Every structure is written in C-alpha cells, then in structure tokens.
Amino acid sequence: MELDWLLSFDGVTVAIVAVLLVLLVSWSYRWPSNIPPSPPSYPFVGHIPLILKGNLPKTYKGLRAQYGDVFCLKLGMRLSVIINGPDAIREAFIKQADVFSDRPDNFIGSVLLKKKGILATSGEQWKRTRTLAMSTLRDFGFGKKSLESRVLEEVEDFLGVIEDQNGKPCNAKNIIQISISNIICSIVFGERFEYNDKKFKNLMFLMNELFRLNTAGGVANVMPWVRHLPGDVFQVKEIINNFQTLLNFIQEEIDEHKRTFDEDNIRDFIDAFLRQKTKHHSDDPVFEDFNVKASVLNLFVAGTETTSTTTRWAILFLLHHKDVQDKLRQEIFTVVGSARFPSLNDKPNMPYFQAFITEVLRKGNIAPLGVPHGAGCDIKFRGMTIPKGSLITANLGSVLNDPDTFRDPEKFNPDRYLGEDGQLTGLEKSVMAFSLGRRVCLGESLARLELFLILTSLVQRFELVPTDQDDLPTLLPRPGGSNAPCEFEFRAVKSN
Numbered sequence: 001m002e003l004d005w006l007l008s009f010d011g012v013t014v015a016i017v018a019v020l021l022v023l024l025v026s027w028s029y030r031w032p033s034n035i036p037p038s039p040p041s042y043p044f045v046g047h048i049p050l051i052l053k054g055n056l057p058k059t060y061k062g063l064r065a066q067y068g069d070v071f072c073l074k075l076g077m078r079l080s081v082i083i084n085g086p087d088a089i090r091e092a093f094i095k096q097a098d099v100f101s102d103r104p105d106n107f108i109g110s111v112l113l114k115k116k117g118i119l120a121t122s123g124e125q126w127k128r129t130r131t132l133a134m135s136t137l138r139d140f141g142f143g144k145k146s147l148e149s150r151v152l153e154e155v156e157d158f159l160g161v162i163e164d165q166n167g168k169p170c171n172a173k174n175i176i177q178i179s180i181s182n183i184i185c186s187i188v189f190g191e192r193f194e195y196n197d198k199k200f201k202n203l204m205f206l207m208n209e210l211f212r213l214n215t216a217g218g219v220a221n222v223m224p225w226v227r228h229l230p231g232d233v234f235q236v237k238e239i240i241n242n243f244q245t246l247l248n249f250i251q252e253e254i255d256e257h258k259r260t261f262d263e264d265n266i267r268d269f270i271d272a273f274l275r276q277k278t279k280h281h282s283d284d285p286v287f288e289d290f291n292v293k294a295s296v297l298n299l300f301v302a303g304t305e306t307t308s309t310t311t312r313w314a315i316l317f318l319l320h321h322k323d324v325q326d327k328l329r330q331e332i333f334t335v336v337g338s339a340r341f342p343s344l345n346d347k348p349n350m351p352y353f354q355a356f357i358t359e360v361l362r363k364g365n366i367a368p369l370g371v372p373h374g375a376g377c378d379i380k381f382r383g384m385t386i387p388k389g390s391l392i393t394a395n396l397g398s399v400l401n402d403p404d405t406f407r408d409p410e411k412f413n414p415d416r417y418l419g420e421d422g423q424l425t426g427l428e429k430s431v432m433a434f435s436l437g438r439r440v441c442l443g444e445s446l447a448r449l450e451l452f453l454i455l456t457s458l459v460q461r462f463e464l465v466p467t468d469q470d471d472l473p474t475l476l477p478r479p480g481g482s483n484a485p486c487e488f489e490f491r492a493v494k495s496n
C-alpha cells in the first residue's frame, strides 16, 4: 500500500514535471505569430534533422519553391531565416542595411573568433575594425596601381612553376593556393613563402580542411554543446585544433613584427596596425591583441581559399570548353600580343575575358550561402517579423542560378554577358558572388585583379588540356562545406 502510494506519487510527480517541462520549453520557443513561413517541424528539435541531412543549397531550393523568397527553419530554440532571389536580398542588405548587417552569435564567430576581427564582429567594433583594415590595405596598394606589380611578381613565379611541369599531368591545387596566398601574405605579413615550404604547405592543408569541415561547423552552430561530447563524431574538435594552429602561426608573425618594429619603416598591414595602436588609447577594443590577430586571420584565410578555389573552377571550365579557351587566347593575342604580360590597362579592351571571369564566378558559386548575418534586434521585413537572435542567410546561389536573370543557368556560357557588338551588356552586375551591401566582400577588388592577371597570363602562355580527352574531370563540386571542385589533373602545354 505504502509502495503503491509512493509509485503513484512518483508517477504524478513525473507527469507534473513533464507537463511543466513541455510548457517551459514551448513557452521559451514561442515565436511571434508572423515569422516567415516554414515547413512542419518536430517538437523541440524543430528542423535540425533536415539541416543535418546536408546539401543545404538543394534543400533551400525545394523550400523556396514551396514557401517563397523568405522562409525560416526552427533550429531548436533558434530561428534561421533564409532570404532568396535578387529582389529580397537587395531589399534586406541594401534598403534595410541598418538592421541586416550584423553577424550572429554562432560557433565560428563567437567561440572560435570570440566576436573579434573583421568577419565576426557587429556594430561599432565591426565598423571601426573594417574601416581601419580597409584604409590600411589601401596604404598597401588596395585599389591602386601598385598592387598590380605585387600580383604580377607572384604570377611570374606561378607561371615558372607551371612551365617546370613540362606539359606533364599536374594537380595544380597546391601551386595555385600557395601563389594566391603569397599575394595576401606579402600585403599582410610582408613576406612570401616558397612552394616547397613544409610549414606553409601544412597551413594550406589545415585551411582546406577547415573549409571542407565547414558542415561540421554548421552542426556546432546549431548545437554548440557537441564540442563537449567525448570523441569527435562531428569533427568539431578537429576544426578547433586546425583553427588554433592557424592562430598560432598568426601570433608568431605578430610577435616577430613587434620584435622588429620600426616606426620609420612600415613594412606591411601588421606594422601599420601596430603603429596605429600607439596613437590610440591603450584600452581601445579595436587594437586589443585578439582583435588584431582575428583581423589578420580573416584576411589570410579569406584571401587564400576563395580566389584559389575560383581559379581552379576557371581551369576546370577551360578543360571542358576548348572553344571558350580558343576565343580567350584569340582576344589576348589581338589586344596584348605574346611579348608582354596582360595588364589592368588591357581589361577594358577584353570584354570576352571579363565575361568569362564573370561566368566562372557565377557557375563556380563558391559561397552559395554567403557568410551568415544575424538579427541584432527584432526586424520587420515584408510584413513579417524576424526575431532578435535569428540567423540570417542570403542564398547567393539562388541569385547566381536565377533562371529569370540568367537564361539556361545550368550552362556555362560567357556569351550571355555580351551584346551583338561584343561588349558587356550590364548583366554582369547581377552576379552577386561577393554579396552586397555594407558587408560586401572586403577583398572583391583584390580577387578580381588576381583572377584577371593569373588567368590571362596562363591562357596567353599555355594551352590547358585534359589528361584524357574522353574522360574529363567531373564538374560536380567536392562534397563538404564550400563549393570547391574535386581534385583534378590537367596538362599545361606551351602555346606557340
């Protein structure tokens, strides 16, 4: 009898606790009634299982067809709002830039980057860090002619290494990545690295892994506690370790700069930051050690991976489209000839090359979901409410593949940007690969310069041919977080 009572008491207690828990959880998950539409979801976990399935761009494409340009997913207690198509993204990032330009509180931004640097900060700290970074980069040639000679030096070395392959099959991934990284390294650290430098090659490897494991970072963004689980099923610890190694490298560079700092000889971005520091209050958060370190890391990583991945897509498309390659070479020989390197002055006279690079940026689609933004306050958008704390994703891939803007978007076709007179029509401006608004990619001008100089010189000097004409390398992206091509080989045969 006593036991029965105890059992029934326990049952009642358990029931009450369970009801209270459900009430508590459902209370804390209460969203405003007019959040963007979303598909049916599971209790508590919401749409997390959908996200864990992977291939988000494909999932989002299906959801957009059902729920419209702005829809949301419930990730546990957090809302993730996805904005699709050129009109809605412009409306958010340009017309309502005041409220759409923050970064969210997430694993990469808050745990790894501690909300410091250019990429992960918001508000005043971000504005001041980004402005200072931009003005410092301008001092080191950004947006100026002097940057061209810096890039050309690296391009010459790159072509030398390609020539050394003597037309044999090569996987140029490492060579491309190191030359492109050397450009940002020379601006930021004032030094470049040799192609066989073991330490630097390892850093490149870790960076590749970080991008590949980005999907795991995505899991940690939704469930930050997974990093405390034993083992490393979600590879979050691997991300943390890789990240720490990159940070240590940056720290060594900064320490070395501090040791050898000379006020009268400002060598690079780090020196310029250190000099600015002496002119500001010692507790100014912009010059705080980790803010400087995170900013340098942002430039190093963003300035390496993105442009080298785009260059690899370009080579892959050239292997698949010999007709395009022949037309590009024809344009180079007509405008530049073969005796000198192409230069930025030639660019206005090379509309086909500009159309080609635009099409590579569109089809390569290397940042299909951009970099997440976050709602720093409740946002009213198109009659809906995006609650404070929501993740906001601009689905850039939906713009780059928009059939209303680009006819037959699945086709690689540089001619789509040219009118009957062979000149650019203005359609190229619709290729939003660098995002837009206040957070637009800070390195866009450098990336465009690099792509133009590297690809024009490469096509001028070499014919790029597949290793097996009957078995072309796949155009499917490598599985993982970023939209990078799978590894492939090609032959670079000297053109006559």
Ligand code: HEM
Pocket: 118, 119, 120, 130, 184, 298, 299, 302, 303, 304, 306, 307, 310, 366, 367, 370, 371, 372, 433, 434, 435, 436, 438, 439, 440, 441, 442, 443, 444, 446, 447
């Ligand atoms: C083809 C090459 C590149 C592409 C496609 C690309 C694309 C992007 C995109 C989509 C964003 C996110 C913008 C947003 O939040 O809405 C971004 C941000 C950024 N990019 Fe790039 N990027 C490229 C090259 C570079 C280079 C060469 C640098 C280095 C100098 C760089 C530095 C940055 C930085 C620092 C940010 C963060 C800006 C901020 O949060 O204020 N990017 N980029």
